[in-house]
Amino acid sequence: MSLAESVAARLRSPEFDSWMAGAARTGYCSNPVRLSGSSSTLHPGTGEVLSEFSSTSQPDGLTYTRCGNRRSRRCESCSHEYKGDTWHMIMAGAAGGMKGVPERIAEHPMVFVTLTAPSFGTVHSTSRSRIHGTCEHGRPRGCRCGHEPGDLLLGDPMCDDCYDYEAHIVWQYFAPELWRRFTIQLRRSLAHELGLTQRAAAEIVRVQFAKVAEFQRRGAVHFHAIIRLDGVSLDEEFPAAPREVTEVHLSAAIRSAVRLVAYAAPPLTSGAEPRTLRWGAQIDVQPIVRRDGLDGTLSDRAVAAYIAKYATKATEDLDGGVGARMHIRRLKEISTRMGETGDADGPYALLPKWAHMLGFRGHFSSKSRRYSVTLGSLRGARQRWRLDRIVERAQSDGHDVEEVLVIGSWSFAGMGWRSDGDRSLATEAARAAREWRDGRRVRFEDEKGEKDAQRN
Ligand SMILES: [Zn+2]
Ligand SMILES: [Zn+2]
Ligand SMILES: [Zn+2]
Structure with missing residues (x-):
């Protein structure tokens, strides 16, 4: 028929x-x-x-x-419903006034943070590089094209042979661990900014966050997060932080935590050197204000809408799902190979399972327990x-x-x-x-x- x-x-x-x-x-x-x-x-x-x-x-x-x-790609309708849920969860924690989260939550110190991966090799970009000369493989070191947004070459390495695929995959595999360590360090750094011991700080202020992961064109994840400070109270669910604690303390603590966090990723084969993983130098911290953003500032709603947009974004968006981009295909192939050639019961044995996510095994969206309501x-x-x-x-x-x-x-x-x-x-x-x-x-x-x- x-x-x-x-x-x-x-x-x-x-x-x-x-x-x-x-x-x-x-x-x-x-x-x-x-x-x-x-x-x-x-x-x-x-x-x-x-x-x-x-x-x-x-x-x-x-x-x-x-x-x-x-x-x-599996189901437009069901993924749409999920996006709706995530949107409400993130929005409730940033703007309040819904789902039992009070509207005054928007007055808590709150910032929007983007944490990036370090560089694993030069890629084609929208800005013209001033770097001249060629690499040992005879390819230009810097991209002088100045690509239009949406150009298919964007994010592709200038030289596949120079690009450190292994470092990229190891970083991505342990990115959730790097995030976890960042949240722990953030509490320490915040106490330091406030001139308190960690214990004393924990008695007056709590850090809450909602984060989403987003793949960049080069196939590395970024984390976007709303980070908020609450107070501590036994009778209130979303208590305000003490007035002396401001978004200035929070921003400074975030910057120092990003710089301090490091993780020694285990080597691929036992006996080799561990690899020290850090965040990329590109870090963006912006205060979120409770206004409509008409003066160019970032409003709570704008940020929540922006962040929730990424909740279901996956690697299929990077190459249209057809494997058209050699760079993405290579990341998948090398992830599989690294998992298979490493120690059979080693820390990378499960890597092939995450090859389709270019080694990333984290959640696309997650939040701290008291950020807002749960899905x-x-x-x-x-x-x-x-x-x-x-x-x-x-x-x-x-x-x-x-x-x-x-x-x-x-x-x-x-x-x-x-x-x-x-x-x-x-x-x-x-x-x-x-x-x-x-x-x-x-x-x-x-x-x-x-x-x-x-x-x-
Ligand atoms: Zn469905
Ligand atoms: Zn280029
Ligand atoms: Zn090269």
Whole structure:
């Protein structure tokens, strides 16, 4: 059956409306889980059946649930929902005024930090280098092209033979450890800036952060983070820091922590020299102010929106997912080779598993425990919201209930839509839904983002 015939068959089927409603319930997921079975909603006290749902009443005897994949190439719809969650988590911690985080959180000392990887060799860039001459392989040492943003050559090494691929991969592999050490050093450096012992500082001020990793064109990760100072209190969840502690102390502590942190990465083969890893010299620390940023300053909302944008960005964006860039392909190949040629039970044995991430094995977004709400609690709130609708419906049907009990028995019937036609219809619907929703989203974010969370 051709795609057109397959689409037509679904469009003509008497169950079309019902099928479409089922697809809408998955958010038009591109690879949903097919289930067969049934569930009942019960009154928790009496056990009375309030409503029943069975896949046998559905088209093809199946019901669908979304795949939940966070990578946009796998599922545009589900990765979009995840981005929404991350956006709210990060925004709540920076601007407050939602999800139980008070609005005055935006008055806490807060900065936006970018930490970079060091150089592993000269790459093509947007600025013209003044370095002349050629390397021992006869290639120019500096890029004098001055590339346009978006140029495919950007981030590619001037010379593949000079570029230190091994150093790049080792750094990337241990970047999460470097970040962890940075957060520990930051607390020490902050105490030093305040002229206190670490213990005394910990009694009045706490460091909170949310960070995201972003791949640069050269295939090295950057970390962008919102770092905030809170006070210490037993009765308040987001206490303010003492007034004497300012963003000036925080910025100075960050700069000194970045300079001081080092990690001796184990050698590839036992007996060789360890490699000392540090942050790159390019570091950016900017205060976040609670204004609209009209005067050119960085506003809380602008930063949160910017940082959340990267939450699902992966290496597939670097080469279009087709391996078109030799530099990216080489990073993957060398990661695999380094893992396979090193000691079998050595620290790099798992490196091939992370070759597709160019050796990076960290999370794309993470936060300190008290930065804001958790992704889990947002999901929980959303689920509760759905349950609340069921309760409301039951109440409007004359049932006296506060809570309901859902009992189900489902079995797995496969992955994905059943035909090319179904998949194509779901994809089209997803696109239409997204355009509509993005339009709404912009307005809601301006207004607070509160309703938007429920809508998703
Ligand atoms: Zn999906
Ligand atoms: Zn160039
Ligand atoms: Zn060279």
